[in-house]
Amino acid sequence: MLPSAWLLATALALQSAAPAPAPERAKTAVVEPDRPIQRLFQNLATDLRRLPTIDSALIAGVGVGGAFGIHGQDRRLSRWAITQGSTGYTGIGNVLGDGWVQAGGAVATYALGLAAHSSSTTHIGSDLIRAQALNGLVTSGLKLAAHRERPSGGRHSLPSGHTSAAFASATVLQSHLG
Numbered sequence: 224m225l226p227s228a229w230l231l232a233t234a235l236a237l238q239s240a241a242p243a244p245a246p247e248r249a250k251t252a253v254v255e256p257d258r259p260i261q262r263l264f265q266n267l268a269t270d271l272r273r274l275p276t277i278d279s280a281l282i283a284g285v286g287v288g289g290a291f292g293i294h295g296q297d298r299r300l301s302r303w304a305i306t307q308g309s310t311g312y313t314g315i316g317n318v319l320g321d322g323w324v325q326a327g328g329a330v331a332t333y334a335l336g337l338a339a340h341s342s343s344t345t346h347i348g349s350d351l352i353r354a355q356a357l358n359g360l361v362t363s364g365l366k367l368a369a370h371r372e373r374p375s376g377g378r379h380s381l382p383s384g385h386t387s388a389a390f391a392s393a394t395v396l397q398s399h400l401g
Contacts, residue, residue: 263352263353263356266353267353267360270353270357271360274361321385321388322355322358322362322384322385322388324388325351325355325388325389326352326355326388328351328392329348329352329354329355330352331348332344332348333345333348333349333351333352334348335348336348346399347395347396347399347400350395350398350399351392351395351396354391354392354394354395355388355391355392357391358387358388361387362382362384362388363384365381366381366382366384
């Protein structure tokens with residue numbers, strides 16, 4: 224039970240992980256063009272080092288407490304979820320939350336920024352690409368480590384890739400656009 228609770232808490236803490244904001248540059252400094260593809264691995268390494276924070280530890284602690292509190296009801300909640308069936312929102316969320324859709328939107332935003340010579344749009348696209356790459360790594364790793372079945376019997380239910388992809392994009396957009 225303890226490893227599952229820890230994984231759940233870690234998943235909750237990391238699901239909305241977005242790349243760390245770029246350091247402020249002096250107005251007289253020469254601004255180098257953003258190259259998210261060429262620097263993807265260096266950026267991911269930097270982002271992974273910056274993930275552990277006091278805030279993420281606090282969120283993980285709350286997640287562990289919640290996991291311990293609800294663990295006894297897990298089978299009952301799983302059966303209940305199966306009986307509820309799909310809602311009208313399931314199809315929309317299934318499409319919009321898909322990691323490939325989110326990543327495609329990130330690349331499209333970056334490309335549109337380049338085509339329009341808009342450094343702010345290019346920067347948003349670059350951060351979206353980084354967020355989706357980091358999210359894919361973290362979510363896939365946690366899914367493999369948790370090795371948890373879906374209520375319907377499928378593999379790798381925890382954490383939700385659709386939710387983590389959507390929250391990664393939302394976090395980047397909020398940080399840029401408010």
